[in-house]
Amino acid sequence: MNIEDKFTELKTRNEGALIAYICAGDPTPDDTVAIVHALVRGGADVIELGLPFSDPIADGPTIQASIERALDAGMNPDIFFDLAHSLDVSVPLVVMTYYNIIFKRGLERFVRDCVKSGISGIIVPDLPVEESDGLATHCRTHGVDLIFLIAPTTYPERMGKIADRGSGFIYLVARIGVTGARDDIAESTLSLIDLVRGTTQTTTPLAVGFGISTPDQASAIIKAGADGVIVGSAFVNIIADRVNVPERIEELTRELKSAVL
Amino acid sequence: MTPKTTTKFGIYGGQFLPEILMPAIEELTAGYEKYKNDPEFTAELDRYLADFAGRPTPLYHAKRLSNAYGVKIYIKREDLVHGGAHKLNNTIGQALLAKYMGKTRIIAETGAGQHGTAVAMAGANLGIETVVYMGSVDMERQRMNVYRMQLLGAKVVPVESGSKTLKDAINETLRDWVAIVENTYYIIGSVVGPYPYPVIVRDFQTIVGNEAKDQIMHAEGRLPDSIVACAGGGSNAIGVFYPFLDDADVDLFAVEAGGSNLMVTEKTAYHSASLCTGELGSLHGAMTKILQNKYGQILESSSIATGLDYAGVGPELAYLADIGRIKPRNVSDDETLDAFFELSRLEGIIPALESAHAVAYVKKAAETGELGDVVVINLSGRGDKDVDSVAKRAGF
Numbered sequence: 001m002n003i004e005d006k007f008t009e010l011k012t013r014n015e016g017a018l019i020a021y022i023c024a025g026d027p028t029p030d031d032t033v034a035i036v037h038a039l040v041r042g043g044a045d046v047i048e049l050g051l052p053f054s055d056p057i058a059d060g061p062t063i064q065a066s067i068e069r070a071l072d073a074g075m076n077p078d079i080f081f082d083l084a085h086s087l088d089v090s091v092p093l094v095v096m097t098y099y100n101i102i103f104k105r106g107l108e109r110f111v112r113d114c115v116k117s118g119i120s121g122i123i124v125p126d127l128p129v130e131e132s133d134g135l136a137t138h139c140r141t142h143g144v145d146l147i148f149l150i151a152p153t154t155y156p157e158r159m160g161k162i163a164d165r166g167s168g169f170i171y172l173v174a175r176i177g178v179t180g181a182r183d184d185i186a187e188s189t190l191s192l193i194d195l196v197r198g199t200t201q202t203t204t205p206l207a208v209g210f211g212i213s214t215p216d217q218a219s220a221i222i223k224a225g226a227d228g229v230i231v232g233s234a235f236v237n238i239i240a241d242r243v244n245v246p247e248r249i250e251e252l253t254r255e256l257k258s259a260v261l
Numbered sequence: 262m263t264p265k266t267t268t269k270f271g272i273y274g275g276q277f278l279p280e281i282l283m284p285a286i287e288e289l290t291a292g293y294e295k296y297k298n299d300p301e302f303t304a305e306l307d308r309y310l311a312d313f314a315g316r317p318t319p320l321y322h323a324k325r326l327s328n329a330y331g332v333k334i335y336i337k338r339e340d341l342v343h344g345g346a347h348k349l350n351n352t353i354g355q356a357l358l359a360k361y362m363g364k365t366r367i368i369a370e371t372g373a374g375q376h377g378t379a380v381a382m383a384g385a386n387l388g389i390e391t392v393v394y395m396g397s398v399d400m401e402r403q404r405m406n407v408y409r410m411q412l413l414g415a416k417v418v419p420v421e422s423g424s425k426t427l428k429d430a431i432n433e434t435l436r437d438w439v440a441i442v443e444n445t446y447y448i449i450g451s452v453v454g455p456y457p458y459p460v461i462v463r464d465f466q467t468i469v470g471n472e473a474k475d476q477i478m479h480a481e482g483r484l485p486d487s488i489v490a491c492a493g494g495g496s497n498a499i500g501v502f503y504p505f506l507d508d509a510d511v512d513l514f515a516v517e518a519g520g521s522n523l524m525v526t527e528k529t530a531y532h533s534a535s536l537c538t539g540e541l542g543s544l545h546g547a548m549t550k551i552l553q554n555k556y557g558q559i560l561e562s563s564s565i566a567t568g569l570d571y572a573g574v575g576p577e578l579a580y581l582a583d584i585g586r587i588k589p590r591n592v593s594d595d596e597t598l599d600a601f602f603e604l605s606r607l608e609g610i611i612p613a614l615e616s617a618h619a620v621a622y623v624k625k626a627a628e629t630g631e632l633g634d635v636v637v638i639n640l641s642g643r644g645d646k647d648v649d650s651v652a653k654r655a656g657f
Contacts, residue, residue, distance in 0.1 A: 054558040055428060055544065057435045058279040064422055076556045099277050100543040104557030126277050126543070130268075151281035153442060158283065173281055 017228030025075025042253025346642030374406025376450030451494025455546030466500025486633025
């Protein structure tokens with residue numbers, strides 16, 4: 001399913017989107033299948049699958065550890081696309097990986113593999129808009145969304161460039177720092193949503209991530225005008241525990257989803 | 262607005278960074294452009310280089326080594342820079358730039374501890390809070406350097422992720438920068454990372470080549486036939502090479518760590534020879550030649566010399582290698598040790614194991630005549646830090 005269609009559908013129902021991140025292959029590819037199904041049962045609207053890279057500079061310790069577990073278990077792009085292809089789910093899938101993984105496979109081949117395996121969007125945390133011409137061209141040709149990040153440090157002129165180049169949704173970085181669950185929501189996060197909308201006049205949905213782990217936080221983000229929230233580390237923490245993982249993932253998903261309704 | 266200069270050297274370089282850092286990188290670019298030719302900044306830097314770092318360093322005619330290797334050898338004595346390596350040329354420059362840019366905190370990664378020590382020295386001297394990230398494996402290998410940094414007032418943070426070495430320390434430093442970007446200046450230790458770092462570090466290290474050029478003209482009345490420098494990230498190499506790039510008759514050799522051998526596995530390289538064997542890819546913010554597997558995962562590199570133990574190399578060196586201006590070479594750990602002993606015994610100079618790679622290559626290449634008659638070795642650092650590990654290896 002197309003990402004923007006999903007957001008449109010949610011909007012008509014007046015719902016915020018819950019976007020869930022997990023790293024594919026942590027602890028094994030089979031577990032990932034079970035976890036994805038649990039996310040869907042719990043009500044996740046979009047699922048971001050991390051394709052692990054050895055040097056994840058934009059991720060904090062929680063997700064880095066998840067990436068290391070996945071790599072140790074043998075996850076690689078070949079297995080990743082097979083896994084994605086085998087997932088029979090009704091929600092849009094997005095791949096999140098670092099640029100070298102895409103570059104090494106070949107930009108066009110990577111985008112084609114996304115299409116073939118049912119992945120609708122690509123997020124590359126170390127690819128700023130300035131370096132994205134090549135990948136963006138192939139994404140446009142093949143109808144895959146290239147999703148960019150806007151950070152609290154991004155100034156208005158850059159916001160415009162990013163909004164023009166990106167599609168699917170815009171990933172707003174909630175706060176300065178790397179990924180990882182935190183307790184509070186910065187006031188600046190809430191004002192960033194208005195600032196991006198006011199500055200760019202974009203119609204692309206805005207989803208907020210980095211440090212969001214609780215239903216209260218998710219609810220506050222949607223109330224502040226975001227179209228979606230992205231939750232990663234909270235799910236990854238459950239996966240790291242290895243205890244009743246699918247059940248607890250489904251439960252957390254349900255709680256988070258009900259907070260953005 | 263002035264048109265943006267290119268961030269690339271041919272296909273290499275660029276800015277492959279999280280969006281959150283892009284404004285900081287733009288601020289750094291603007292800050293460097295503003296101050297690099299500022300008379301007050303350059304005068305202050307010159308004073309630090311002379312009175313604090315101890316420049317200029319000598320260019321020394323190594324007669325006994327020349328006799329032993331059969332080629333006339335001059336040694337550029339960067340081992341005599343305050344701190345014992347060329348690293349301070351860069352760190353004092355960047356720390357001063359940080360101060361001019363109004364930053365109140367400097368952070369850095371370190372492998373062998375040489376760069377970290379040089380950052381700590383600059384931070385102490387300029388009175389700026391200093392935090393150094395170091396892989397815990399490297400901390401174990403270089404305990405005295407850890408203490409030295411602490412002695413200089415720096416906070417040393419152990420990095421426990423991944424291979425617990427340089428690349429992980431770089432990752433962690435970038436994370437710190439992401440987290441505290443407003444008041445923090447990241448002092449990169451080599452000509453790696455996103456633009457403008459490869460240019461900034463090169464410019465601050467170019468003093469090595471500028472001095473060497475004057476000194477060899479004074480000593481020989483002509484340019485050398487070749488210049489040999491070790492290359493990990495490549496800052497001492499580009500520093501000594503850069504002023505000679507237009508002198509086509511001067512051959513420039515970048516000697517990488519050949520490790521125990523040039524083999525690789527799915528996860529590991531038994532060497533650190535990215536210029537010689539690496540493939541195009543993006544690492545730590547730049548497109549360059551990197552050691553990676555078929556899926557683009559970065560390999561864990563290795564070398565007897567911690568400071569060369571890196572899976573990438575400066576993008577400008579990758580470019581210069583492609584166009585044939587520099588010649589990438591490598592020598593093994595064993596060849597390096599031989600040179601370490603020979604320079605110590607023949608000249609009374611204990612080289613850093615990093616720098617001993619350059620000496621080892623001169624020995625090897627002098628036999629083939631590849632170096633011509635007069636060669637300059639950039640001796641990037643002294644070997645005091647390595648005495649312990651070499652003694653253990655020698656069974657002392």
